[in-house]
Amino acid sequence: MNFSLQKIKREAPYDFSETVNVSGLERMENDIREINDVKVDGEVSVSGETFTFRYSIKGTMTLPCARTLVDVPYDFTVQAVDQFTTVEYAAKEDEDIHYIDQELLDLLPYIEENILLEVPIRVYSDEATMDNIISEGNGWDLLQEDEHEDLKAKDEEEEKQKVDPRLSSLKNFFDDKND
Known part of the structure; x- marks a missing residue:
């Protein structure tokens, strides 16, 4: 112009x-x-x-x-x-x-x-429903809140069960003394 x-x-x-x-x-x-x-x-x-x-x-x-x-x-x-x-x-x-x-x-x-x-920061579609939400992509999945809570609790439990690799040799220390 x-x-x-x-x-x-x-x-x-x-x-x-x-x-x-x-x-x-x-x-x-x-x-x-x-x-x-x-x-x-x-x-x-x-x-x-x-x-x-x-x-x-x-x-x-x-x-x-x-x-x-x-x-x-x-x-x-x-x-x-x-x-x-x-x-x-x-x-x-x-x-x-x-x-x-x-x-x-x-x-x-x-x-x-x-x-x-x-250009606005965000726009929302009027037809936005749970049916047309993209639920997964390359390296990610969309979770519902209850699924997220279950996954979080499972991860926390696994974290508690894990033994620090530096201390793994001490894991059976007391079992050997009892024998």
């Missing part, structure tokens, strides 16, 4: 509306399993050499359910404001203003960043 700064200055306030492909977010290290094209609507205002983009991002991403790991569609709307300037010292004074040193501004990285900030 590229913008010509000269065109924005000529037509300010400049309105825009576009559908953007952000499927690159699926390949990043995050929980997004799938994300459809997002709708970006907004306007740009100009004040001297500062360009202020106010825009909203609407879309749907697919995330894993925190309980069952099944796919959960998650609709989101993000309201964002980003400021850019062609004056380098102004960008250094204010960390919220991004410096641009070219005629074209690519807004896509800022759109992707705002979407990543919107």
